[in-house]
Amino acid sequence: NAGVTQTPKFRILKIGQSMTLQCAQDMNHNYMYWYRQDPGMGLKLIYYSVGAGITDKGEVPNGYNVSRSTTEDFPLRLELAAPSQTSVYFCASTPGKANWGNQPQHFGDGTRLSIL
């Protein structure tokens, strides 16, 4: 099983450019999440989705957008890249619904993004 696949693995953007970080899971999971990880800061939730067509803001949503048109895919969009968005981005999924808190979150290997 591929699990959670994130593309690209690395990217350098110029200030003001836009891009989409891709995330796909093949486990038929209902819940999907986007986190950013900065040194010494753990994981901060950007957006999450509990099913196709449903998305909600996390702790740090400003400057990002998401969509969830299918169960499998949960892309993260940066519209106007800023240096503060330099980070490592992780996508995760979990089966969700009942007892979701007892289920593991399955993470991708991350996208390392630098904004210059």
Added chain:
Amino acid sequence: TQLLEQSPQFLSIQEGENLTVYCNSSSVFSSLQWYRQEPGEGPVLLVTVVTGGEVKKLKRLTFQFGDARKDSSLHITAAQPGDTGLYLCAGVGSTGANSKLTFGKGITLSVRP
């Protein structure tokens, strides 16, 4: 906002030593998860604790959930270089209704051969 404080932030020890690290909060959690993350990879779940006072063992790793479900500890016996990594705790709010985890900032462990 529910916060999880992890301590110590950094720990460097010699192979064979024992260690205990902590995950503390003033809030009650319905469950708490521990993840380990290695460089260049995403976090991987080690354990989920659900019941206050619960103790779970994973080989040389022992996890405990506080009686009041506000804190947790991880004890490693005879640490090995393979234990090196970032250890993250994550909590599910007491209602469990908001579908998201709260992560601590993590503990960076280095085990020297």
